[in-house]
Amino acid sequence: MRRTALFAMLAAIGALLVGLPGRMAVAQEWPDKPVHIVVPFPPGIMDLTARVIAQPLSEKFGKPFIIDNRPGAGGNIGTAAGAKAASDGYTIVLSSSGPLTNNRYLYQSMPYDSLRDLTPIIMIGEIPLVIAAHPNVKANNLKELIALAHARPGQITAGSPGTGTNSHLTIELFKKMSKTDMLHVPLKGAMATLTYVMAGNVDTAWALIPDYVKQIEAGKVKALAIATRKRIPLVSNVPTALEQGIDIVSGAWFALMGPAGLPRPIVDKINQEVNRYLSSAAGRDRFTKIGVQVEGGAPEIVTEKIKADLALWKPVIDKLGLKPR
Structure with a gap:
Protein backbone atom coordinates (compact mmCIF):
# COMPACT_ATOMS: atom_id res chain seq x y z
CA MET A 1 0.00 0.00 0.00
CA ARG A 2 2.80 2.38 0.93
CA ARG A 3 4.67 1.57 -2.30
CA THR A 4 1.51 2.18 -4.36
CA ALA A 5 0.91 5.51 -2.67
CA LEU A 6 4.54 6.50 -3.22
CA PHE A 7 4.37 5.65 -6.93
CA ALA A 8 1.13 7.65 -7.24
CA MET A 9 2.72 10.67 -5.58
CA LEU A 10 5.83 10.45 -7.78
CA ALA A 11 3.63 10.17 -10.89
CA ALA A 12 1.69 13.27 -9.90
CA ILE A 13 4.89 15.23 -9.28
CA GLY A 14 6.25 14.03 -12.62
CA ALA A 15 3.13 15.20 -14.43
CA LEU A 16 3.46 18.63 -12.87
CA LEU A 17 7.12 18.86 -13.84
CA VAL A 18 6.37 17.77 -17.39
CA GLY A 19 3.70 20.47 -17.76
CA LEU A 20 5.77 23.20 -16.14
CA PRO A 21 8.04 24.04 -19.10
CA GLY A 22 5.02 24.38 -21.38
CA ARG A 23 3.27 26.74 -18.98
CA MET A 24 6.43 28.80 -18.55
CA ALA A 25 6.87 29.04 -22.33
CA VAL A 26 3.27 30.21 -22.76
CA ALA A 27 3.79 32.84 -20.07
CA GLN A 28 7.00 34.06 -21.70
CA GLU A 29 5.32 34.43 -25.10
CA TRP A 30 2.26 36.19 -23.65
CA PRO A 31 0.68 38.15 -25.19
CA ASP A 32 0.72 37.07 -28.81
CA LYS A 33 -2.87 38.18 -29.51
CA ILE A 127 -13.03 56.38 -5.70
CA PRO A 128 -15.05 58.30 -3.10
CA LEU A 129 -18.83 58.48 -3.11
CA VAL A 130 -20.85 61.69 -3.57
CA ILE A 131 -24.39 62.35 -2.39
CA ALA A 132 -26.01 64.46 -5.09
CA ALA A 133 -29.51 65.78 -5.68
CA HIS A 134 -31.64 67.27 -8.45
CA PRO A 135 -31.55 71.11 -8.29
CA ASN A 136 -35.27 71.26 -7.46
CA VAL A 137 -34.92 69.12 -4.34
CA LYS A 138 -35.42 71.39 -1.34
CA ALA A 139 -32.21 70.38 0.41
CA ASN A 140 -28.72 71.80 0.04
CA ASN A 141 -26.99 69.72 2.71
CA LEU A 142 -27.49 66.52 4.68
CA LYS A 143 -29.31 68.21 7.56
CA GLU A 144 -31.92 69.57 5.16
CA LEU A 145 -32.14 66.22 3.33
CA ILE A 146 -32.82 64.44 6.62
CA ALA A 147 -35.50 66.99 7.53
CA LEU A 148 -37.11 66.56 4.10
CA ALA A 149 -37.07 62.77 4.41
CA HIS A 150 -38.66 62.98 7.87
CA ALA A 151 -41.38 65.22 6.49
CA ARG A 152 -42.07 62.91 3.55
CA PRO A 153 -41.39 59.34 4.75
CA GLY A 154 -41.03 56.81 1.96
CA GLN A 155 -41.29 59.47 -0.75
CA ILE A 156 -37.73 60.78 -1.18
CA THR A 157 -35.95 58.53 -3.66
CA ALA A 158 -32.31 57.51 -3.51
CA GLY A 159 -30.84 56.15 -6.73
CA SER A 160 -27.80 53.87 -6.82
CA PRO A 161 -25.90 52.04 -9.60
CA GLY A 162 -27.42 48.75 -8.43
CA THR A 163 -28.31 46.48 -5.55
CA GLY A 164 -25.30 45.38 -3.53
CA THR A 165 -23.03 48.22 -4.62
CA ASN A 166 -21.27 50.27 -1.98
CA SER A 167 -23.60 53.10 -2.96
CA HIS A 168 -26.60 50.96 -2.03
CA LEU A 169 -25.08 49.95 1.30
CA THR A 170 -24.25 53.58 2.05
CA ILE A 171 -27.87 54.58 1.42
CA GLU A 172 -29.07 51.91 3.84
CA LEU A 173 -26.48 52.94 6.42
CA PHE A 174 -27.50 56.60 6.06
CA LYS A 175 -31.17 55.69 6.51
CA LYS A 176 -30.31 53.78 9.67
CA MET A 177 -28.13 56.54 11.12
CA SER A 178 -30.55 59.36 10.27
CA LYS A 179 -33.69 57.39 11.13
CA THR A 180 -35.19 58.24 7.76
CA ASP A 181 -37.36 56.22 5.39
CA MET A 182 -36.03 56.87 1.88
CA LEU A 183 -36.92 54.72 -1.13
CA HIS A 184 -33.91 52.98 -2.70
CA VAL A 185 -34.07 52.84 -6.51
CA PRO A 186 -31.49 50.42 -7.98
CA LEU A 187 -30.49 51.43 -11.51
CA LYS A 188 -28.30 49.91 -14.19
CA GLY A 189 -24.93 51.51 -13.60
CA ALA A 190 -23.40 54.88 -12.80
CA MET A 191 -24.48 56.70 -15.97
CA ALA A 192 -28.08 55.57 -15.59
CA THR A 193 -28.07 56.93 -12.04
CA LEU A 194 -26.69 60.26 -13.25
CA THR A 195 -29.26 60.45 -16.05
CA TYR A 196 -32.12 59.75 -13.64
CA VAL A 197 -31.11 62.41 -11.09
CA MET A 198 -30.48 65.03 -13.82
CA ALA A 199 -33.97 64.38 -15.21
CA GLY A 200 -35.55 64.46 -11.75
CA ASN A 201 -36.66 60.84 -11.98
CA VAL A 202 -34.92 60.26 -8.63
CA ASP A 203 -34.45 62.92 -5.98
CA THR A 204 -30.94 61.95 -4.95
CA ALA A 205 -28.10 59.94 -6.41
CA TRP A 206 -25.49 58.09 -4.37
CA ALA A 207 -22.62 57.26 -6.66
CA LEU A 208 -18.92 57.65 -7.35
CA ILE A 209 -17.78 61.26 -7.71
CA PRO A 210 -15.99 61.28 -11.13
CA ASP A 211 -19.17 60.94 -13.21
CA TYR A 212 -20.73 63.92 -11.41
CA VAL A 213 -18.04 66.62 -11.40
CA LYS A 214 -18.98 68.30 -14.70
CA GLN A 215 -22.69 68.18 -13.92
CA ILE A 216 -22.10 69.65 -10.46
CA GLU A 217 -20.02 72.46 -11.96
CA ALA A 218 -22.73 73.09 -14.58
CA GLY A 219 -25.47 73.23 -11.94
CA LYS A 220 -27.35 70.28 -13.41
CA VAL A 221 -27.08 68.45 -10.08
CA LYS A 222 -26.02 69.69 -6.67
CA ALA A 223 -23.63 67.93 -4.31
CA LEU A 224 -24.83 67.63 -0.73
CA ALA A 225 -21.79 65.80 0.63
CA ILE A 226 -18.70 63.80 -0.20
CA ALA A 227 -18.15 60.57 1.76
CA THR A 228 -14.47 61.08 2.59
CA ARG A 229 -12.57 61.95 5.77
CA LYS A 230 -11.25 65.15 4.20
CA ARG A 231 -12.41 67.31 1.30
CA ILE A 232 -10.90 66.39 -2.05
CA PRO A 233 -9.36 68.77 -4.63
CA LEU A 234 -11.73 67.59 -7.36
CA VAL A 235 -14.70 69.22 -5.55
CA SER A 236 -13.03 71.22 -2.80
CA ASN A 237 -16.17 73.28 -2.08
CA VAL A 238 -18.26 70.20 -1.24
CA PRO A 239 -18.32 69.42 2.50
CA THR A 240 -17.77 65.92 3.80
CA ALA A 241 -20.53 63.96 5.52
CA LEU A 242 -18.35 63.98 8.63
CA GLU A 243 -18.36 67.80 8.64
CA GLN A 244 -22.14 67.61 8.69
CA GLY A 245 -22.30 65.24 11.63
CA ILE A 246 -22.84 62.02 9.66
CA ASP A 247 -20.09 59.47 10.28
CA ILE A 248 -20.02 57.93 6.81
CA VAL A 249 -16.88 57.30 4.77
CA SER A 250 -17.59 55.30 1.64
Missing part, protein backbone atom coordinates in the same frame (compact mmCIF):
# COMPACT_ATOMS: atom_id res chain seq x y z
CA PRO A 34 -5.35 40.77 -28.16
CA VAL A 35 -6.25 40.70 -24.46
CA HIS A 36 -9.81 41.37 -23.28
CA ILE A 37 -10.46 43.36 -20.10
CA VAL A 38 -13.98 42.61 -18.89
CA VAL A 39 -15.71 45.51 -17.11
CA PRO A 40 -18.72 44.23 -15.13
CA PHE A 41 -20.59 47.54 -15.32
CA PRO A 42 -22.02 49.78 -18.08
CA PRO A 43 -19.96 52.72 -19.41
CA GLY A 44 -18.91 55.04 -16.57
CA ILE A 45 -15.93 55.50 -14.28
CA MET A 46 -15.04 51.78 -14.25
CA ASP A 47 -15.07 51.72 -18.04
CA LEU A 48 -12.94 54.89 -18.17
CA THR A 49 -10.45 53.44 -15.67
CA ALA A 50 -10.12 50.28 -17.75
CA ARG A 51 -9.39 52.35 -20.85
CA VAL A 52 -6.76 54.39 -19.01
CA ILE A 53 -5.03 51.18 -17.89
CA ALA A 54 -5.39 49.51 -21.31
CA GLN A 55 -3.39 52.20 -23.11
CA PRO A 56 0.01 51.69 -21.37
CA LEU A 57 -0.51 47.91 -21.41
CA SER A 58 -1.10 47.98 -25.18
CA GLU A 59 1.94 50.20 -25.70
CA LYS A 60 4.17 48.00 -23.53
CA PHE A 61 3.17 44.61 -24.93
CA GLY A 62 2.37 45.58 -28.52
CA LYS A 63 -1.10 44.00 -28.56
CA PRO A 64 -4.55 45.58 -28.17
CA PHE A 65 -6.20 45.44 -24.74
CA ILE A 66 -9.89 45.48 -25.60
CA ILE A 67 -12.60 46.65 -23.16
CA ASP A 68 -15.56 44.27 -22.90
CA ASN A 69 -18.52 45.65 -20.89
CA ARG A 70 -20.67 42.91 -19.35
CA PRO A 71 -22.98 44.57 -16.80
CA GLY A 72 -25.66 43.01 -14.63
CA ALA A 73 -26.41 41.54 -11.21
CA GLY A 74 -24.40 44.16 -9.35
CA GLY A 75 -21.24 43.26 -11.26
CA ASN A 76 -21.58 39.51 -10.78
CA ILE A 77 -22.11 38.69 -14.46
CA GLY A 78 -18.93 40.32 -15.73
CA THR A 79 -16.84 39.16 -12.78
CA ALA A 80 -18.07 35.60 -13.35
CA ALA A 81 -17.01 35.88 -17.00
CA GLY A 82 -13.50 36.70 -15.81
CA ALA A 83 -13.51 33.85 -13.29
CA LYS A 84 -14.69 31.30 -15.87
CA ALA A 85 -12.28 32.37 -18.62
CA ALA A 86 -9.34 30.24 -19.69
CA SER A 87 -6.32 30.81 -17.45
CA ASP A 88 -4.11 31.88 -20.35
CA GLY A 89 -4.10 35.64 -19.64
CA TYR A 90 -6.22 36.67 -22.62
CA THR A 91 -9.29 37.51 -20.54
CA ILE A 92 -8.94 39.45 -17.31
CA VAL A 93 -11.48 41.50 -15.39
CA LEU A 94 -11.46 44.93 -13.75
CA SER A 95 -13.81 44.24 -10.84
CA SER A 96 -14.74 46.23 -7.76
CA SER A 97 -15.47 45.92 -4.07
CA GLY A 98 -19.16 45.12 -4.65
CA PRO A 99 -18.85 41.93 -6.73
CA LEU A 100 -15.62 40.93 -4.98
CA THR A 101 -16.89 41.28 -1.41
CA ASN A 102 -20.34 42.38 -0.21
CA ASN A 103 -22.32 40.73 -3.03
CA ARG A 104 -21.53 37.43 -1.32
CA TYR A 105 -24.01 38.45 1.39
CA LEU A 106 -26.57 40.06 -0.92
CA TYR A 107 -27.15 37.32 -3.49
CA GLN A 108 -28.48 33.87 -2.66
CA SER A 109 -26.42 32.24 -5.38
CA MET A 110 -23.00 33.52 -6.41
CA PRO A 111 -21.46 32.21 -9.67
CA TYR A 112 -17.93 32.43 -8.25
CA ASP A 113 -15.92 32.68 -5.03
CA SER A 114 -13.72 35.78 -5.13
CA LEU A 115 -10.94 34.13 -3.10
CA ARG A 116 -11.03 30.70 -4.75
CA ASP A 117 -11.98 31.34 -8.38
CA LEU A 118 -10.02 34.51 -9.17
CA THR A 119 -6.32 35.38 -9.24
CA PRO A 120 -5.45 38.89 -7.96
CA ILE A 121 -3.22 40.94 -10.27
CA ILE A 122 -3.16 44.48 -8.86
CA MET A 123 -5.18 46.93 -6.79
CA ILE A 124 -5.83 49.94 -9.04
CA GLY A 125 -7.32 52.45 -6.62
CA GLU A 126 -10.35 53.83 -4.82
CA GLY A 251 -16.43 54.61 -1.88
CA ALA A 252 -15.42 51.77 -4.14
CA TRP A 253 -12.06 50.15 -4.76
CA PHE A 254 -11.28 48.15 -7.85
CA ALA A 255 -8.66 45.67 -8.95
CA LEU A 256 -7.50 43.72 -11.98
CA MET A 257 -8.21 40.02 -11.55
CA GLY A 258 -7.67 36.91 -13.62
CA PRO A 259 -9.16 33.43 -13.48
CA ALA A 260 -7.85 30.90 -10.99
CA GLY A 261 -4.64 29.28 -12.20
CA LEU A 262 -3.39 32.33 -14.09
CA PRO A 263 0.39 31.77 -14.36
CA ARG A 264 2.39 33.92 -11.99
CA PRO A 265 4.73 35.17 -14.74
CA ILE A 266 1.71 36.69 -16.54
CA VAL A 267 0.44 38.16 -13.28
CA ASP A 268 3.86 39.70 -12.69
CA LYS A 269 4.07 41.14 -16.21
CA ILE A 270 0.75 42.97 -15.85
CA ASN A 271 1.40 43.95 -12.24
CA GLN A 272 4.79 45.47 -12.99
CA GLU A 273 3.58 47.51 -15.95
CA VAL A 274 0.48 48.83 -14.17
CA ASN A 275 2.56 49.68 -11.10
CA ARG A 276 4.98 51.57 -13.32
CA TYR A 277 2.14 53.59 -14.83
CA LEU A 278 0.41 54.27 -11.50
CA SER A 279 3.65 55.57 -9.99
CA SER A 280 4.50 57.76 -12.99
CA ALA A 281 3.68 61.48 -13.00
CA ALA A 282 1.48 61.00 -16.07
CA GLY A 283 -0.44 58.13 -14.48
CA ARG A 284 -1.03 59.85 -11.17
CA ASP A 285 -2.09 63.07 -12.90
CA ARG A 286 -4.50 61.22 -15.19
CA PHE A 287 -6.18 59.37 -12.33
CA THR A 288 -6.31 62.40 -10.02
CA LYS A 289 -8.20 64.30 -12.72
CA ILE A 290 -10.88 61.61 -12.87
CA GLY A 291 -11.12 61.30 -9.09
CA VAL A 292 -9.25 58.03 -8.54
CA GLN A 293 -6.93 57.70 -5.55
CA VAL A 294 -4.32 55.26 -6.89
CA GLU A 295 -3.06 52.26 -4.93
CA GLY A 296 -0.89 49.72 -6.78
CA GLY A 297 1.42 47.27 -5.02
CA ALA A 298 1.72 43.48 -4.92
CA PRO A 299 -1.13 41.14 -5.95
CA GLU A 300 -1.42 39.93 -2.35
CA ILE A 301 -2.75 43.36 -1.32
CA VAL A 302 -5.95 42.56 -3.22
CA THR A 303 -6.41 39.29 -1.33
CA GLU A 304 -5.91 41.06 2.00
CA LYS A 305 -8.43 43.74 1.03
CA ILE A 306 -11.05 41.17 -0.02
CA LYS A 307 -10.70 39.34 3.29
CA ALA A 308 -10.86 42.59 5.28
CA ASP A 309 -13.98 43.81 3.47
CA LEU A 310 -15.74 40.46 3.79
CA ALA A 311 -15.23 40.76 7.54
CA LEU A 312 -16.26 44.43 7.54
CA TRP A 313 -19.48 44.28 5.52
CA LYS A 314 -21.09 41.11 6.89
CA PRO A 315 -22.03 42.59 10.29
CA VAL A 316 -23.14 45.83 8.58
CA ILE A 317 -25.42 43.95 6.18
CA ASP A 318 -26.75 41.76 8.99
CA LYS A 319 -27.43 44.81 11.16
CA LEU A 320 -29.23 46.56 8.32
CA GLY A 321 -31.38 43.48 7.83
CA LEU A 322 -30.71 43.22 4.09
CA LYS A 323 -31.87 39.88 2.70
CA PRO A 324 -30.15 38.01 -0.15
CA ARG A 325 -31.88 38.39 -3.50
